[in-house]
Amino acid sequence: MELNLNKLTKQYGSKLAVDRVTLTLQPGLTALLGANGSGKTTLLRMIVDIIKPTSGEIFYDGKNIMKLKEQYLCDIGYMPQHLGMYPNFKVEEFLYYMATLKGLKKSYAKIQIDKLLHKVNLEEKRHHKIKTLSGGMYQRLGIAVCLLNDPKIVILDEPTAGLDPKERMNFKNLISSISQDKIVILSTHIVSDISEIADRIMIMKDGSIISYDRPEVLLKEMEGKVYALTVPNDNVVNYEKYTIVNRKVGREETYLHLLSDEKIEGATLLTPDLNDLYLYHFKDGEEF
Amino acid sequence: MILLIWTEIKKLFKNKLNLILLLLVLLVPLVVTFVSQLSEYHSSEVTGVEMNAFEYLKTYQKYQQQYRGEVTEEWVSNLEAQYHKLETSNHDLNDEQVIEMDVLRKSIDFGHYILDETWRKENNGYDHSWGYDENGNLIYLPQEARPGVEMDLITHSFEAENHIYVGDTTSWKQAIAAISSYGVVFAFYLIYLFSSMYNKENKDKMMSLIKTSKNGKRKLGIAKLLAGLLVAILLPLAIIGIVFVFYQCIFGFGNPNVSFAFQLFENSDVASTFTCGETFGIASLLLIIGSLTIAILSMFFSSMMKSSYRSLAISFVFFILPLALNTKIGTFAIKLLSPVEYLNSSFYSFSLVSSIGSYAFFNVHFILQTSIWILILVPFIYLFYKNMQITNEG
Numbered sequence: 001m002e003l004n005l006n007k008l009t010k011q012y013g014s015k016l017a018v019d020r021v022t023l024t025l026q027p028g029l030t031a032l033l034g035a036n037g038s039g040k041t042t043l044l045r046m047i048v049d050i051i052k053p054t055s056g057e058i059f060y061d062g063k064n065i066m067k068l069k070e071q072y073l074c075d076i077g078y079m080p081q082h083l084g085m086y087p088n089f090k091v092e093e094f095l096y097y098m099a100t101l102k103g104l105k106k107s108y109a110k111i112q113i114d115k116l117l118h119k120v121n122l123e124e125k126r127h128h129k130i131k132t133l134s135g136g137m138y139q140r141l142g143i144a145v146c147l148l149n150d151p152k153i154v155i156l157d158e159p160t161a162g163l164d165p166k167e168r169m170n171f172k173n174l175i176s177s178i179s180q181d182k183i184v185i186l187s188t189h190i191v192s193d194i195s196e197i198a199d200r201i202m203i204m205k206d207g208s209i210i211s212y213d214r215p216e217v218l219l220k221e222m223e224g225k226v227y228a229l230t231v232p233n234d235n236v237v238n239y240e241k242y243t244i245v246n247r248k249v250g251r252e253e254t255y256l257h258l259l260s261d262e263k264i265e266g267a268t269l270l271t272p273d274l275n276d277l278y279l280y281h282f283k284d285g286e287e288f
Numbered sequence: 289m290i291l292l293i294w295t296e297i298k299k300l301f302k303n304k305l306n307l308i309l310l311l312l313v314l315l316v317p318l319v320v321t322f323v324s325q326l327s328e329y330h331s332s333e334v335t336g337v338e339m340n341a342f343e344y345l346k347t348y349q350k351y352q353q354q355y356r357g358e359v360t361e362e363w364v365s366n367l368e369a370q371y372h373k374l375e376t377s378n379h380d381l382n383d384e385q386v387i388e389m390d391v392l393r394k395s396i397d398f399g400h401y402i403l404d405e406t407w408r409k410e411n412n413g414y415d416h417s418w419g420y421d422e423n424g425n426l427i428y429l430p431q432e433a434r435p436g437v438e439m440d441l442i443t444h445s446f447e448a449e450n451h452i453y454v455g456d457t458t459s460w461k462q463a464i465a466a467i468s469s470y471g472v473v474f475a476f477y478l479i480y481l482f483s484s485m486y487n488k489e490n491k492d493k494m495m496s497l498i499k500t501s502k503n504g505k506r507k508l509g510i511a512k513l514l515a516g517l518l519v520a521i522l523l524p525l526a527i528i529g530i531v532f533v534f535y536q537c538i539f540g541f542g543n544p545n546v547s548f549a550f551q552l553f554e555n556s557d558v559a560s561t562f563t564c565g566e567t568f569g570i571a572s573l574l575l576i577i578g579s580l581t582i583a584i585l586s587m588f589f590s591s592m593m594k595s596s597y598r599s600l601a602i603s604f605v606f607f608i609l610p611l612a613l614n615t616k617i618g619t620f621a622i623k624l625l626s627p628v629e630y631l632n633s634s635f636y637s638f639s640l641v642s643s644i645g646s647y648a649f650f651n652v653h654f655i656l657q658t659s660i661w662i663l664i665l666v667p668f669i670y671l672f673y674k675n676m677q678i679t680n681e682g
Contacts, residue, residue: 050499070502078500084493088302100291103502
C-alpha cells in the first residue's frame, strides 16, 4: 500500500500554500510537523480530496485518485483540525449517520460502532447528546468517526489541540494502536504528541517538505547542534544569537539549552530530541 | 438513500426552535382563523338573531342539511313552498326560523341561478339581492357589476354540469378559509426552514467530514433535495390534515359533492362550478405547489450561500420585497412563482380560491412556469452543493 504525492502544488492567488510536494507514504505513523501557516492543512485537504491541487497528482497504489473518486474515499478516514459534529445528535445516532455517509451496511456499521465506542472509551456516552461531551470525549468521538470505515489511510489534522495532558497521552496511545497496518498522517506542531510513536517525520515549512525521514535519522542529523552551558547572568546576551531552547535563570548564573550549527566554546553537547529538531527548523521567529 | 433522506428530515427538526415554530405555524393560523370566523357571526346585527356564533353556525348547518338536494325544478318548488309557508304562517319568527328562511332563500336563489338560463345570461355580470316585484313575486335585484376577470368563469358556468347539489357547506367553507390563512405564515416558515438546508454543515463545521465520505459528495446533495421536497409536501399535508380533523370535530363535513358556489352566494361572490370537495382539493394543491416552489427557491439560495443567514436574507428579499413594492414586479414575482400568495388570509383571496383554481392552477402556462423554475434550479442546487468550498473550518 502506497500513497504517492507528485509535485503537489496549491496556490491561492499570489500565495503558494503548498509547493511541489513529492513524496511516498507507506503504512505506519507519519508525523507532519510544521508551524501554523506552513501549509499542513492545505496539503492534508488535498490528500483527502476536499480541495483540488493547482497542479500535481496523487496516486493511491499507482492509480490517480481523481479517477478512483468514491472508491478512494472508501479507504480514507479524516479528522479535520476544526472538528464539527451535530451537537443535537446522540453519539450512537451520529455514528450511524456517518456510517451511512461512508456507505457502510447497517450490520457492519453496528459491529464497527460497538468496537470503536469500546476502543475510544465512549460506551457509556452512547446515548448522550454530542453537546454534552467534554473536549477529550469530543476528540475521541472524532477518531471513532474517522475509523468507522476501517480506512487504510488515516489523516489526523492537529487532533490533540485543546486537550489536557492526560487526554493527550490517551490519544497518543490510541493513535499508536491503529497505525500498524494503515498509512496514518498526523499533523501537529506539538512535538510531544509524536515523540516515541512516529515512524517517520515530515517537516513542512513555507509550503515545502524540508525534511522527511525516520526520527532517528533526523535526530542523527541534529547531532553536534545541541548544546548546554551555564553562564553568568550578565553574559546571557552574548548567546542570544543562538536558538535558545530553554533557559533557567539562577541568582547569579543562567543555564542555557542552545541550538547552533557552529561549535559553542565551553558548552556541553546534548543528545538531540524532537523538540530540538522542531525548533532548529523553525528558529526564525515563526510562531508556533 | 432512504436513511440519508430520513436523517436529513430529522436534522431539520432536531432543532428545538424549528419544532416550536412548526407547532406555532401549524396551530396559530387555525386558531386565529377559527376565532375570527366565530367573531364574524357574533353580532346579532350581522346574523339577525340572538345566538352566539357557534350556535348560529350549527343551526345554519342543520338547515343546510335539512334542505339539501340536487338542483331541479321540483326541488326549487318545494323550497319555495316551504319558504312561503314559513313566511305566511308565522309573522313572529323565532331565531331558528330566521336562519331557516335564510337558508331557504339562498338555496332558492342558487336554484334559480342554475336553472334559469335566460336570467343567468341577462344577469351574469351582476351581484344580486333578494326582493319582490310589484306583484309580490320573489325576484333577484341586480346590484353592481362583477369584476371582468370573473366573467369568463360565469360564462362557462354551470351549463356543462349535469348534476348540481346544494347542502351543508359550513365546514368546507371554514376549512378552506383556514387553509387559505396559512399562506404567508407558512411561506415564512418554509423560507426559514430551508435557508440552512445546504449550508448547515458549514455552520456546524461538518463539511470536511461529509466531503471525505463516500456518499457525502453526491448522494447527500440529492438526499437533501429529496428530503426538502418531501418535507415541502408533508408539511402542507399536515396542515390540511389538522384543518380537516379540527373542522370534522367541530362541525362535521357535509357531502363533498355539494356545489361550492352555493356558499359563495352568501357573500355575493364569484360563481364556480366546483364542488366543495374539489375546491378543498384545489386549495390543498395550491398550498402544496406553493410550498414546493418556496422550498426549491430557498434550497437554491441555501446551496449558493455558505451562510444560512445570507440565504435567509436573500430568500426574504426575493419573496417579500416584490410584495412590499406592490407593483407589477410583485405581481409577477410572487403570484407566478408561488401560488401560496393566492392563499393568503385576505378576505378576497379566500373567495377567489376556486376561480384561481380554474384560471391559474389548471392553466398550462401556470404549471409550466412553476415547474420550469423547479427543473432549472434543481441541477444548480446539486452543482452548487457538490462544489461548495470549505471555508470556515480552519
